[in-house]
Amino acid sequence: MLAPGTNESLGSVFSHAAIAKEDPLFSSSSDQPLTTTTFRKVAQNVSPAVVAITAKTAVKLRQLDFPFWFFQDPFGFGNPQQRAPQKREKESWKTAGGTGFIIDKSGLILTNNHVVQNADEITVRLLDEREFPAKVVGRDPDTDVALVKIDTGEELPVVRLGDSDALQVGDWVMAIGNPYGYDHTVTVGVVSAKNRWIGMGNYDNFIQTDAQINPGNSGGPLVNVRGEVVGINTAIAGLRTGIGFAVPINMAKSILPALREKGKVVRAWLGVVIQSITPDFQESLGLKNRQGAIIAEVTKGSPAEDADLQVGDVILKFNGRVVHSSRDLPEMVGLCHPGTKASLTILRNGKIVRVKVKLAAKPSSKTLAQKGPEKQYGLGLNVRDITPEMAWRYKLPRGIEGVVVVEVEFKSPGQRAGLEEGNVILRVGSTTIKSAQQFYDVTSKLKTGVHILLVYRNGNQVLVPVRIRGND
Template sequence: MCRAGLLRPFVLLAFLVHLCLLPLAEAGNRKICPDNFSQLAVQAAPAVVNICVTESDMRRGPSGLWPWDPGEEPPEENDPPPDFYKFFEKLWPKSSPDELKDLDPLLRSVGSGVIVDASGLVLTVNRDLPVSGQIWVRIKGNKPLPARLIGSDQETDLALLKLKGKHNFFRLSLGNCETLKPGDWVLACGNPSGLGFSMTAGIVSAKGRSLPGKQFAEYIQTDAKISRQFRGGPLLNLKGEVVGINIVPEDGNTDAGFAVSSKLAVDVINQLKSSGKVVRGWLGLSVEALTPERSKRLGGAEKMGVLVKQVAPDSPAQRAGLSKGDVILRYQGCPINKPKDLIQRVAASKKGSQVTVTCLRDKKEVDFIIRISARPDSGRAAPPPGYAENLLGVKLVGVTRELKDKFSLPVEYGLMVVELDAGGPAGRAGLLRGDIICEASRLKITGLPDLQKILKGLKPGRGLMLKVNRGDKFFDTALDLP
């Protein structure tokens, strides 16, 4: 028999074995995608909350908008003058106390959050949280619960809230994001206003991403859809653990989803719990990346090190002896290949701790022992309530869609003056009750946080230019601030 004839049975056998293995391979591929996420949805829903705010403690009372509970007589010392009654009686029809007995505060949803501790700690994002006024948290199947701001971190945009009262809240555990790999399945969860618990599924596109203006944080990128109302909600792995906190970039781009890693979130939570602020380490120098050619000329490795561009006077780096032109190779023994490596390792170092920085100087390695300081302006605790209002001598309430529709207001945004100290800065500038502040320093005012930010940035003695709406007219006025 020829050789081809002898081989024919073996070829046929190999072909049949291949056909038999195909279904097994396809079954293996199908297992890569979970059958469904229903169990994870049931597990996560009770801990994913909606965050709402009120920008004033004012409520709708029996004859309009009053700073006391519906149905109660106002204290004499707080009784506004008659023109105040007339003004708001025109705005709101009279309602009986029975109709207003169960009225919830006027709330505006600003995003989502996740309960991370049974005592009522809620992790969310800082953006749009009010500087003054009440924060509310909607939990599945319950009325809004009041919460207070423990503190926030501007660099990561994370904020920690504490629900008022003692309850054993359902929580989600913070997982290990280090085990995540590109291609792993994740779920982005949120609690949008009017919709309740929602989630989208996707995969991890990349880890360690950077975003403009956020030098201390690395982000998980995912193709799971993350809308504005999802920001502050958790990014879950298939175990139901929180591996990230959803954010939306400042440019508003939602084509790709991003989340602050749980590793960074844990550090932020711990610092906010203990002191109400986040403090980061500081060396007091600026660095730039090295090209391979320049690194070789300086005597370093082709892909290692960052060049010191500047050392701040009387900084930890200067006191330790570092100078312009040094090449930083290692930080606490860990290789430094790009500026971000150094920035994030320094930021994670505790104030007062000693670190070893290995530099290349005159083609020789030199170790410097440096005591870490706190980064200037690092970590701000929750601001005192009523700062903006007290400074201007007014009581303000945000213009909501309900207010605009109900009173046919000519503006879409702004802060309405509902109380006024005639001798205060706003009163001296000619503002009246019912005026709406639309702009400050030529910047749009959509809520108290906007005004607070502008006031914080003003130097002492500087005036404040306001654009104000009164009736169907707009005018500019300047305030002299203390």
């Protein structure tokens, strides 16, 4: 729903906005029956606050400048002194289009980060075709949310931000945007699913909808039948599939103050690499269910290391909230402020342990990379001690301990578990591996069942469950 020219403050826009009760379309009842004019009214009310965004990025194109003679004598046989083709750079513009929606009458606009990222010039076009230059106020690549601003010298119509947590699968929704440059296109569908993970990052928690979303819709609003924005249309699973994804508006609202005030979001950081609880992990650890996240690595110098969290710990709860899967934990931690004292409930060696940890500010990716190797493993394996020659051959980090896999037997437990040549086995069960002889001594005593190996590969460290069958 729009509120053009109102005196509503930005703070109230960011909160779960009240609903205009005088309009029956926007009744607070979620069971409001649809009529033949429901979607028409939603489109009419919301569209004036939806904008088209054009982002231009300056790029340099390299090309060869061919002299005229080159096409008659390309090898210069006729005159060796003739000038060869010269490399020349030419500046050009790369243009991309997207959508946004106005959330404050002063001209603040929400959109996707990928719409405006790296742009040198941003232009916003309103429903009445007027265009204004825009500047980026703040960006958050982790959630793909950005805040931009235009100055028009007048109050602008705004949308109301709804409550995405209240959405239910099957609820009607509308997408408004500029697909393929067709301004203010309206499509209607339902909420197909919630809490979708699509591999975009640690904070994946998307609303899935079958309201048609296409290139150019990015950054546009997903609206409920009360005219409230409940999501930011962000991604699609291929063209014309009827599978689109939107960032929940509650996630965007939680970071809006930081984007406006600081231009970025500084998140809390725990400092662990985690994995999901697979059936093999569940069997090996004797878990009743597959809830939780298992720690595969503890980053050096991190809050997790300070709190003595260990590889193999299973995080069951974070600040009293159940960790249903490994996907839950990054968002739980990321919603906290640096300096927060968090309480973790973990399972360690079959016992429930409660740990207090003081979260720190999340370091940059470059800083994390400088902290050394992070997360990956091996049976039916031929291994060798790590000599300087072996370290050079497999490009292993200096000082790494363990044994390196040089051969994996066909159809062996190790091959079934995905172990490969060049993997470094750091630990088998609770035994830290120091030499090839120790590895063979330990593995020769393993019985039928699932055994957990700690392995380093591809610059990372990870836990790998290896199942030994009775006929192995």
